[in-house]
Amino acid sequence: MKLHRLLLATCFLYLTPARGQTLIYSLTYAETRASSQARFASMPLMPGQRTQQQNLDLLRNTRKTEIYSLSLADGTRTLLFSDEGMNLEIKAPGTAAGGGKAYAAGTWREYRSTPTPGVYSDEAIYELPLDRSNHYRKIAPATANQPPAILSPQSNKALVPAFVNGKFMVEIYSIPDWKLLHSWDLMQLVKDSCGGCTPVGYGWLADGKRVFVNLTVVGDEDDTADKPGAYFFSEEGISLGAVPAEFAVLQVPGYVHPNFIERHILGQMPDGRCIFLDYAAKQGSPGKPEPFLVLSSPDVKLGKAFPLHFSIGEVFMSPSGKSIAYLEDRPRPDYRTEVHLWVRNLESGAEKEVFSVPPPPLPNSPEPNVTLRLLGWMN
Numbered sequence: 001m002k003l004h005r006l007l008l009a010t011c012f013l014y015l016t017p018a019r020g021q022t023l024i025y026s027l028t029y030a031e032t033r034a035s036s037q038a039r040f041a042s043m044p045l046m047p048g049q050r051t052q053q054q055n056l057d058l059l060r061n062t063r064k065t066e067i068y069s070l071s072l073a074d075g076t077r078t079l080l081f082s083d084e085g086m087n088l089e090i091k092a093p094g095t096a097a098g099g100g101k102a103y104a105a106g107t108w109r110e111y112r113s114t115p116t117p118g119v120y121s122d123e124a125i126y127e128l129p130l131d132r133s134n135h136y137r138k139i140a141p142a143t144a145n146q147p148p149a150i151l152s153p154q155s156n157k158a159l160v161p162a163f164v165n166g167k168f169m170v171e172i173y174s175i176p177d178w179k180l181l182h183s184w185d186l187m188q189l190v191k192d193s194c195g196g197c198t199p200v201g202y203g204w205l206a207d208g209k210r211v212f213v214n215l216t217v218v219g220d221e222d223d224t225a226d227k228p229g230a231y232f233f234s235e236e237g238i239s240l241g242a243v244p245a246e247f248a249v250l251q252v253p254g255y256v257h258p259n260f261i262e263r264h265i266l267g268q269m270p271d272g273r274c275i276f277l278d279y280a281a282k283q284g285s286p287g288k289p290e291p292f293l294v295l296s297s298p299d300v301k302l303g304k305a306f307p308l309h310f311s312i313g314e315v316f317m318s319p320s321g322k323s324i325a326y327l328e329d330r331p332r333p334d335y336r337t338e339v340h341l342w343v344r345n346l347e348s349g350a351e352k353e354v355f356s357v358p359p360p361p362l363p364n365s366p367e368p369n370v371t372l373r374l375l376g377w378m379n
Helices: 002-010 033-039 052-059
Strands: 022-030 062-071 077-082 088-098 101-112 118-129 137-141 157-164 167-174 180-185 198-204 210-216 229-234 239-242 264-268 274-282 290-296 304-307 323-331 337-345 351-357 369-378
Touching: 022 088, 022 337, 022 351, 052 101, 052 118, 062 088, 088 118, 157 198, 167 198, 167 210, 198 264, 210 264, 229 264, 323 369, 337 369, 351 369
Parallel strands: 088 369
Antiparallel strands: 022 062, 022 369, 062 077, 088 101, 101 118, 118 137, 157 167, 167 180, 198 210, 210 229, 229 239, 264 274, 274 290, 290 304, 323 337, 337 351
């Protein structure tokens, strides 16, 4: 009973709301074979005929990554950082933003004549001030495939999930010095409740001291002893158990909840309500279950359910807790996919599409492939 009360209290924390309705996102321009040929058509073929900068440019995996702010008040877009023309190539999948700064995994390359002539590279974590100065500083080493970091609501810690030596690890770092605070084996903590499960989503609760993990069963594994769903943990790696079954019950008139689908937690609002992704099917209809966004506190009578036009993954909550942003992968008739950026008001449920990028270019197009990623919010 004591643990049950602790779990409920976890989603009933109160924090003073902050103001902010400015989204941070990145656009990465990756070269295709056709776009690379078009871009470097005039470049000399022989390495000895090229400048050292041209040789460095050829080593880049992307043409550039740009970080923008988007004001929801007037739709103004502002370029905050770009690695175009730099020896630094940031990796958008490893970038997170908060507190007026971005933290990115990146590769620094430079030509050195000594001790051995050639190009030298360094994988590291960089701090990028989002003030249009294009400054940056190295703060820690990084692995070649550095996993994306998830910043706490206070932007003072980063959660980094990692798969190391067959183990799903959770690492917690302090910001901005990127000092490792805690490291724990996730599956060791849930071996008795969901030992056959796989993590499919991570995040922070509103206090910045607790984290959540969504666990599911994948493949042909079907152990009835496993209990997939949302689990809470302290940042130190103490298990706080699964979200109670009666919490965040999806109640929509004319719909029933399928027993074979588990709900996933997406985040927590500053007033303590947790946000879940859940599914329900129309009564008497064998149709496909439909996705819903569910807001719930320990008192399920206060819960809200908003229908979704598509299933969503990671969400980014504004500092005020009034809005969330998420991406839609929209398939086209020509089998290419467009990415659209949406913002939803959590008070009214109203949603609005605020930005999109074109689908991947056709094979012979001279244009690069543009990838849109959400990074966070600014006050």
